[in-house]
Amino acid sequence: DTEVTQTPKHLVMGMTNKKSLKCEQHMGHRAMYWYKQKAKKPPELMFVYSYEKLSINESVPSRFSPECPNSSLLNLHLHALQPEDSALYLCASSQEGSSGYEQYFGPGTRLTVT
Amino acid sequence: AQSVAQPEDQVNVAEGNPLTVKCTYSVSGNPYLFWYVQYPNRGLQFLLKYITGDNLVKGSYGFEAEFNKSQTSFHLKKPSALVSDSALYFCAVRDMETGRRALTFGSGTRLQVQP
Numbered sequence: 001d002t003e004v005t006q007t008p009k010h011l012v013m014g015m016t017n018k019k020s021l022k023c024e025q026h027m028g029h030r031a032m033y034w035y036k037q038k039a040k041k042p043p044e045l046m047f048v049y050s051y052e053k054l055s056i057n058e059s060v061p062s063r064f065s066p067e068c069p070n071s072s073l074l075n076l077h078l079h080a081l082q083p084e085d086s087a088l089y090l091c092a093s094s095q096e097g098s099s100g101y102e103q104y105f106g107p108g109t110r111l112t113v114t
Numbered sequence: 115a116q117s118v119a120q121p122e123d124q125v126n127v128a129e130g131n132p133l134t135v136k137c138t139y140s141v142s143g144n145p146y147l148f149w150y151v152q153y154p155n156r157g158l159q160f161l162l163k164y165i166t167g168d169n170l171v172k173g174s175y176g177f178e179a180e181f182n183k184s185q186t187s188f189h190l191k192k193p194s195a196l197v198s199d200s201a202l203y204f205c206a207v208r209d210m211e212t213g214r215r216a217l218t219f220g221s222g223t224r225l226q227v228q229p
Contacts, residue, residue, distance in 0.1 A: 004157075031215050042204055042219035043158065050215055090157055096215065101146055101165065101208060103217060105157035 003027075004106035006091050012112045015081060021109045023074040023091030032074040033103060034066060035090040043090055049074060050096070081113045116141045116209040120220035127195045128228050135190040135203050135223045143211020147188040149179055152202045152222075164188060175199070195227045 004025045013019050023032065031050045035043035048056035049068040063085075065077040074091055088110050092103040117140045127133045139145055146165050150158040162173025164181045172178045179190045188205060202224050206217040 006157075033216075040202070040222070040224075042222055045216050048215050056214070056216060088155075092158075094215075102148055102160050102163050104160060105150075107157045108155075110155070 004091055004093055004104050006089075006106035006109050008109060009107065010110045010112075012114060013078065013081065014114055015083075017081075018077070018079045020078065021076040021089055021091075021111075023076075023106055024072055025093040025104070025106075026072055027093060027095070027104070028071075029093035029095050029104075030071060031094045031096050032068060033092040033094075034074065034076050035092065035105075036085075037088045037090055037108070047076075078111075081111075083113050086111055086113045116145075116207050116218045118205050118207050118218055118220035120203075120205055120223045122223050123221075124224045124226060126226045126228065129197050130194050133192050133195045133199070133225065133227070135205075135225060137188045137190065137205030137220055138186050139188060139205070139207045140186065141207055141209040141211070143209050145188075146208040146210055147179075147181065148206040148208070148217065149173065149177070149188075149190050150204045150206060150219075152204065154201075158204065161190070195225075197227050197229050200225055200227045 007022045034046040037043045046060045047066045052068045063080050067075040088108045090108045091106045094103045119138045148163045149161040152158045164171045169181045204222050205220040
């Protein structure tokens with residue numbers, strides 16, 4: 001099973017709202033990632049968690065707040081977003097080590113900020 | 115720093131013909147290379163990877179890729195294209211020298227297979 005699930009599929013929020021994106025994997029992967037993708041562009045890395053600890057933050061604005069409650073779950077908390085934050089948000093996970101390194105992606109959450 | 119270049123924004127090919135999607139990379143150490151495909155409004159699907167070993171790598175859905183160290187290339191190929199292969203393709207590299215757990219993606223190539 002190489003499935004990464006993300007909820008919700010679509011989200012519309014105002015600039016003053018607080019919302020959260022959720023990601024889950026049951027592949028035993030110990031690295032999890034958040035990416036932002038604009039239309040027809042490659043994914044841009046936002047955050048990397050390794051063994052439930054934040055290991056990379058790509059200078060993402062503080063209105064995005066990641067959280068890794070356990071090895072299977074990854075959240076992205078959103079607050080006071082701007083219209084330019086509208087994008088597809090992708091979660092991914094990878095095994096790390098000699099058996100892997102490839103990342104498996106979820107279907108994404110399409111976020112619209114109004 | 116690591117980087118990937120996909121020189122073609124779009125590749126057009128007739129169904130049944132062979133296809134090639136080009137990718138060149140730049141890393142300071144040993145590259146781990148990947149190809150992903152993305153269908154509209156979907157996440158990325160892993161196709162294949164090169165880590166070490168045979169320069170010709172076989173992946174999902176009949177795709178393969180050839181690693182060429184001297185030309186720093188990792189082109190994606192398929193002997194006979196299907197209309198259903200039409201999608202956005204991304205090449206990605208990970209520099210194992212740095213230990214940084216991150217992929218760098220190319221700009222993407224849209225493959226259009228005409229019936």
